[in-house]
Amino acid sequence: MTTVQLNIPDQQAAALETHAQAHGLTVEQWLMELVKQSVSTVGPALPDAATMSNQERAQEFVVWAQGHRPTPPLSDAAISRTAMYPDRW
Numbered sequence: 001m002t003t004v005q006l007n008i009p010d011q012q013a014a015a016l017e018t019h020a021q022a023h024g025l026t027v028e029q030w031l032m033e034l035v036k037q038s039v040s041t042v043g044p045a046l047p048d049a050a051t052m053s054n055q056e057r058a059q060e061f062v063v064w065a066q067g068h069r070p071t072p073p074l075s076d077a078a079i080s081r082t083a084m085y086p087d088r089w
Contacts, residue, residue, distance in 0.1 A: 008016070013027075020030035049057060077083060 016027050020027045023030060
């Protein structure tokens with residue numbers, strides 16, 4: 001277990017204590033509950049790529065790629081050689 005020390009302003013510390021007491025918990029227990037909730041919303045850990053088959057890796061890549069917004073179309077001028085390498089012309 002790792003110990004973390006937080007410096008919390010008095011007003012926020014009092015609010016934490018109030019919330020903890022309302023749930024019948026100590027401040028430490030209440031904060032641990034908040035941490036657990038926060039971590040559980042992050043999602044499961046990614047599988048280890050070293051143990052994945054090529055098919056599994058490809059599927060994970062597709063899922064990852066679909067999680068990004070598409071690149072907007074670029075004009076011909078934006079992808080021209082002159083635009084990419086302006087110092088070579």
